[in-house]
Amino acid sequence: MTAGPEELRARLEKTGYLVDDGLAIACFLALKLHRPIFCEGDAGTGKTALASALAQVLEAPLIRLQCYEGIDASQALYDWDFPRQLLHLRAAEAAGVSDAERLESELYSRRFLIARPLLQALETRPSVLLVDEVDRADDEFEAFLLELLSEYSVTVPELGTLRAASPPVVVLTSNRTREVHDALKRRCLYHWFDHPGFERELAIVRRRQPQVTQRLAAQVTAVVQTLRTKELLKPPGVAETIDWAEALDALGATELDAELAVATLGSVLKYREDAERARSLDLSAILAARGA
Numbered sequence: 001m002t003a004g005p006e007e008l009r010a011r012l013e014k015t016g017y018l019v020d021d022g023l024a025i026a027c028f029l030a031l032k033l034h035r036p037i038f039c040e041g042d043a044g045t046g047k048t049a050l051a052s053a054l055a056q057v058l059e060a061p062l063i064r065l066q067c068y069e070g071i072d073a074s075q076a077l078y079d080w081d082f083p084r085q086l087l088h089l090r091a092a093e094a095a096g097v098s099d100a101e102r103l104e105s106e107l108y109s110r111r112f113l114i115a116r117p118l119l120q121a122l123e124t125r126p127s128v129l130l131v132d133e134v135d136r137a138d139d140e141f142e143a144f145l146l147e148l149l150s151e152y153s154v155t156v157p158e159l160g161t162l163r164a165a166s167p168p169v170v171v172l173t174s175n176r177t178r179e180v181h182d183a184l185k186r187r188c189l190y191h192w193f194d195h196p197g198f199e200r201e202l203a204i205v206r207r208r209q210p211q212v213t214q215r216l217a218a219q220v221t222a223v224v225q226t227l228r229t230k231e232l233l234k235p236p237g238v239a240e241t242i243d244w245a246e247a248l249d250a251l252g253a254t255e256l257d258a259e260l261a262v263a264t265l266g267s268v269l270k271y272r273e274d275a276e277r278a279r280s281l282d283l284s285a286i287l288a289a290r291g292a
Contacts, residue, residue, distance in 0.1 A: 004028065008057070016207045017046070017053035018200065026191045027054065036149055036170035038185055041193030043175045044237015046204075051130035051171040058169065060126040065117035067137040073144050077118045077154060085112050108158035118148060122164040128171065135174040139181070146184050198225055201238060208242050212249045219256040219287055220245045224268060226286050232274040244268040258283035 008031070009024035019027070027050070030037040039047040055062035065076055085107045092103055113119075121129035131145065148154060149170060153163035172188060174180055196204065202221045205212065212220075221241060228235040236244075247267040253260060261283050269275045 011057045012053050013207075015053045015056045017049060018204050018207060019050075020200075023050075023191055026189050030171075030189050031169060033189075034152075034167045036172055036188040038172045038174070038180075038188035038190045039193055040174045040176055040180075040190070042195065042235065042237060044239035045193035045195060046238055047171075047173040047193050048130065048132055049239075051128055051173075054169055054171065055128040058126055058128065060128050060169070061124060062128050062130060063117050063121045063124065063168070064130045064132060067131065067133045067135075067141070069136055069138065071137050071141055073141075075116060076141070076144075077116050077148075078156065079114045079116065080108070081112045081114050088112070110159060113156070113159070119154065119162065121168040121170075122152060122154065122162060124168070125164070125166045127168040129168040131170065131172045133175060134172050134184075135177045135180055142181055142184050146187060149187055195228055195235070196238065198222065201225065201241060204238055205242055205245050209245045209249065212245045213254045215255050216248060216253060217245055220248065222289070223256070223261060223283065223286055226281070227269070227274075227278060230277055230281070232269070232277060233271045234269075234274060236268045240268045256287060258287065261287075 005021070005024040005028040008028045009019055009021075012019050012024070012027070026037055029035065037050075039050060041047060051064075052062055088107060089103065092106070097103060115123060117129070121127045134142070134145070137145075151163075152167040153161055155161045170188075172184075195201075198221060201224070202218055205217045205221055206214070209217070224236050224241045224244070244264065244267040247264055248256065248260070251260075251264070262279055265275045265278055269278055
């Protein structure tokens with residue numbers, strides 16, 4: 001446990017993850033109060049990366065649950081290993097075991113229980129649980145998740161209640177494709193992830209891609225900052241800025257010009273309409289405005 005938000009901020013920055021004061025305080029309180037932290041914002045703004053950075057700081061395994069439409073408790077919590085149960089049953093029958101009660105207790109013992117991410121997090125101490133893109137799940141799964149995070153325990157009918165010896169650090173993310181219910185948000189500490197300003201984004205790119213020249217990193221950041229103002233279908237996030245800088249460096253570039261920018265737009269824009277919009281811009285003027 002860290003002494004305070006500033007120490008936690010410094011330790012996160014050592015992993016390459018830069019945080020502002022608000023996020024440092026939210027993370028500290030999440031650790032101190034054993035409260036989940038709910039991270040909401042556009043894709044590519046660093047929500048998922050926060051969980052990874054916290055896992056590095058705490059020297060704990062990162063356990064990830066990727067949410068999607070139709071996910072249910074058995075896929076997120078636990079399931080029974082039916083093939084192994086069947087093999088055990090056949091072996092017991094071959095050995096002449098006829099005690100039905102004994103067989104049932106053996107078949108539904110912990111050895112045949114497959115722990116999915118949520119149960120893994122409850123049983124692993126310490127751990128960081130990432131519930132990614134919870135906005136893609138449905139209302140029923142939200143309600144189930146709220147109950148689990150309230151007590152950090154789960155009841156398996158055949159085994160009883162399994163409770164976390166120490167609650168995992170929980171990070172929930174949402175890209176806001178739909179509104180997550182207030183009941184779940186109230187259980188959490190909340191932080192909105194916005195696109196950073198030029199200086200902070202440049203610092204992130206430099207931290208994550210230190211081999212990229214200062215000039216190239218600044219040019220890439222400047223173009224991405226401009227693209228976000230152009231009403232694109234999918235504005236690029238910080239993750240795309242980092243990817244673009246890495247791609248340009250892999251090509252041997254030390255600086256960016258309009259021709260190279262157009263040729264490598266696939267690293268930063270993922271929709272045809274957005275790429276066409278970018279090509280219609282005066283990229284040379286954008287680069288010149290930043291002193292390129």
